[in-house]
Amino acid sequence: MTTLFLEPLDVWLFRDGRPFTAGQQFRAASRFPPSPLVVQGALRAYHLMVHSTVPPWDAAAVAGVVGGPDDWGPLRLVGPLVARRTASGEFEVLLPPPADAAFPGRQARRLPLPEQPPEWLRLPTPTPALFPLWHAGEPVSEKASQRLWLRLTDFAAYSRGEPVPGVPQEELWAEEVRIGIAQDSSRRTTREGLYYEARYVRPAPGVGLLVSFTGLDWPEPAGVLALGGERRSARFEVVTSFAPPPVPEPLPERFVLFFLTPAVFERGWLPRDWGAFFEGSVELVAAALDRYETVGGFDLARGRERPAHRAVPAGSVYYFVARGEARLRRTSDLPWPTVSDWGAEIGFGTVLIGGW
Amino acid sequence: MAEASALLFAYCETPVHAGTGRAVGTVDLPIQRERITGFPIAQASSVKGVLRATTQANGADAERHRALFGPDRPEEASTHAGALQVTDLQVVLFPVRSLAGVFAWTTSPAVLARLVRLAKLAGIEGPVDPTRFAGLQPGQCAVANGSALLTPAGQQVGVVLEEYSFTLAGELAGLVSALAEWLVALALPQTPEYAWWRENLAKHLCVLPDDEFRDFVLYATEIEAHVRLKDETKTVEPGALWTTETLPAETLLVGLLATTRSRYDKVNEDGRALLGWLTGKLDGRRVRLGGDETTGRGAVVLRVARV
Numbered sequence: 001m002t003t004l005f006l007e008p009l010d011v012w013l014f015r016d017g018r019p020f021t022a023g024q025q026f027r028a029a030s031r032f033p034p035s036p037l038v039v040q041g042a043l044r045a046y047h048l049m050v051h052s053t054v055p056p057w058d059a060a061a062v063a064g065v066v067g068g069p070d071d072w073g074p075l076r077l078v079g080p081l082v083a084r085r086t087a088s089g090e091f092e093v094l095l096p097p098p099a100d101a102a103f104p105g106r107q108a109r110r111l112p113l114p115e116q117p118p119e120w121l122r123l124p125t126p127t128p129a130l131f132p133l134w135h136a137g138e139p140v141s142e143k144a145s146q147r148l149w150l151r152l153t154d155f156a157a158y159s160r161g162e163p164v165p166g167v168p169q170e171e172l173w174a175e176e177v178r179i180g181i182a183q184d185s186s187r188r189t190t191r192e193g194l195y196y197e198a199r200y201v202r203p204a205p206g207v208g209l210l211v212s213f214t215g216l217d218w219p220e221p222a223g224v225l226a227l228g229g230e231r232r233s234a235r236f237e238v239v240t241s242f243a244p245p246p247v248p249e250p251l252p253e254r255f256v257l258f259f260l261t262p263a264v265f266e267r268g269w270l271p272r273d274w275g276a277f278f279e280g281s282v283e284l285v286a287a288a289l290d291r292y293e294t295v296g297g298f299d300l301a302r303g304r305e306r307p308a309h310r311a312v313p314a315g316s317v318y319y320f321v322a323r324g325e326a327r328l329r330r331t332s333d334l335p336w337p338t339v340s341d342w343g344a345e346i347g348f349g350t351v352l353i354g355g356w
Numbered sequence: 357m358a359e360a361s362a363l364l365f366a367y368c369e370t371p372v373h374a375g376t377g378r379a380v381g382t383v384d385l386p387i388q389r390e391r392i393t394g395f396p397i398a399q400a401s402s403v404k405g406v407l408r409a410t411t412q413a414n415g416a417d418a419e420r421h422r423a424l425f426g427p428d429r430p431e432e433a434s435t436h437a438g439a440l441q442v443t444d445l446q447v448v449l450f451p452v453r454s455l456a457g458v459f460a461w462t463t464s465p466a467v468l469a470r471l472v473r474l475a476k477l478a479g480i481e482g483p484v485d486p487t488r489f490a491g492l493q494p495g496q497c498a499v500a501n502g503s504a505l506l507t508p509a510g511q512q513v514g515v516v517l518e519e520y521s522f523t524l525a526g527e528l529a530g531l532v533s534a535l536a537e538w539l540v541a542l543a544l545p546q547t548p549e550y551a552w553w554r555e556n557l558a559k560h561l562c563v564l565p566d567d568e569f570r571d572f573v574l575y576a577t578e579i580e581a582h583v584r585l586k587d588e589t590k591t592v593e594p595g596a597l598w599t600t601e602t603l604p605a606e607t608l609l610v611g612l613l614a615t616t617r618s619r620y621d622k623v624n625e626d627g628r629a630l631l632g633w634l635t636g637k638l639d640g641r642r643v644r645l646g647g648d649e650t651t652g653r654g655a656v657v658l659r660v661a662r663v
Contacts, residue, residue: 010444
């Protein structure tokens with residue numbers, strides 16, 4: 001397994017799903033962190049171009065090295081996770097703002113979830129009812145306008161319901177708006193109608209992305225690869241010191257899946273079958289999630305856009321009760337499990353397990 | 357995604373206006389800056405456009421040019437990606453008015469740390485360990501022995517830049533000389549007309565603490581006022597007064613060029629060969645970067661440093 005820390009040499013551009021077409025829409029927006037699709041594309045392209053001698057225009061030969069456009073080849077990946085270098089040279093992983101948090105002051109605190117369904121919810125309904133994330137009578141502090149990122153090291157305390165200090169997004173990255181024009185090089189003038197504005201991401205010094213993968217030989221300890229739009233540069237560095245928290249086996253009786261990357265499920269916010277991800281019997285009792293995000297991308301092999309998927313956003317939290325002994329099915333020896341109907345091999349639905 | 361990398365230095369011979377097109381601040385047409393540090397940059401899309409236009413070629417070279425930069429025609433853009441990756445140009449040396457020696461080339465530990473990081477990616481050692489400058493206190497600076505910037509400041513000798521005086525961190529003088537030597541060898545143009553610059557860089561080089569350097573790059577750029585005259589009366593048109601910011605002449609910028617092997621089926625060359633061809637076309641070349649080139653803005657000399 002290889003873990004890389006990717007940091008920008010200047011700015012990054014990870015386009016969202018909105019159109020950017022001359023004459024109609026002159027603004028290109030960026031998202032951060034990028035979806036796993038972007039990172040797997042960058043790693044596979046680097047592997048193809050630097051570690052192999054296969055001609056990139058020979059589709060069959062390319063598929064033999066990195067896989068075809070519709071399969072992931074030998075690559076198995078988790079992340080990308082936002083991380084930053086601390087003064088001691090270690091890496092601090094930051095978790096996306098949890099959807100089940102209130103943010104009083106500059107702290108994050110989990111909304112109090114009752115262990116038993118409240119009295120008014122015990123209805124003879126044919127479908128199992130989910131718990132509310134708080135019930136009447138429980139004082140809930142008003143949501144702060146700014147959602148905070150959590151340090152991985154604070155996650156255990158957060159799971160116990162303790163308020164933990166969060167990290168505001170502006171400490172991690174800023175949006176950098178740039179104006180661009182197209183020039184007619186023969187006349188040295190600006191081309192009519194080709195004025196655009198792009199919103200780039202400028203991570204703060206020391207902030208980058210952490211990604212772990214298997215399946216690609218990666219001999220270089222450091223180097224530069226192209227990541228995201230405009231072939232923007234990322235300096236990569238192999239990380240050996242980072243160890244994520246172990247996955248509890250068996251799972252605690254009351255546990256949560258905290259999604260660190262978006263997950264694509266067949267039934268909107270629900271997977272085809274939870275049984276595909278667990279050994280043993282588990283029951284979903286509550287969930288906190290934000291509105292969907294759209295995951296698209298560009299298919300380099302075919303030279304066109306990939307179909308867009310609606311995804312459960314990072315930061316979503318699903319609450320479970322395990323009936324008897326239950327375990328998460330592991331499909332790889334990567335440090336984080338993934339739970340997603342589509343793209344689980346390349347990091348969609350990278351989850352952290354907590355208790356409640 | 358690099359097989360080969362090189363440092364691209366751009367030495368500004370005239371003021372450079374790589375603009376943002378609009379502003380809400382006091383300057384109508386400011387220069388491009390990084391969002392977080394406020395340091396001046398020339399954004400990669402401008403740089404790549406200039407490099408592409410400068411190296412346009414015919415025959416076999418035209419195919420190589422396409423392999424590096426990607427197809428010229430937008431409708432062919434998705435057929436293959438270019439092999440070249442260009443970064444923003446970041447500031448390395450920023451000239452500031454000095455009481456002695458006319459002007460100083462200033463830099464800072466953060467700037468040097470970035471330069472070292474880029475150099476390392478290009479496989480180039482040095483120039484100096486930037487952490488050695490971390491001890492610079494506010495109001496202190498480091499210059500080489502025998503610097504032209506030294507001026508009496510009270511009982512001691514110091515450096516006065518604009519209206520700010522700095523005391524010396526004498527123990528860092530050797531390091532400043534080493535930095536100057538590295539820049540002379542790798543960053544400055546090697547042509548005979550640059551002999552004065554190569555000889556004088558060490559005497560005018562000054563390492564400032566990061567905050568002081570930031571203040572100079574924010575507030576010591578050149579601001580020019582422009583008006584537009586009415587043709588008939590030769591008086592100013594109402595509302596036609598605006599200010600333009602430029603990066604001063606004698607600024608040194610740096611970026612990274614990185615290449616992979618070609619993705620274009622008519623050119624089967626590796627990254628080193630493509631970068632070698634590009635280096636031959638760019639090294640020592642005088643190009644125009646940014647806007648207002650017909651009024652003398654944006655003349656820069658390129659220098660490519662690679663191993």
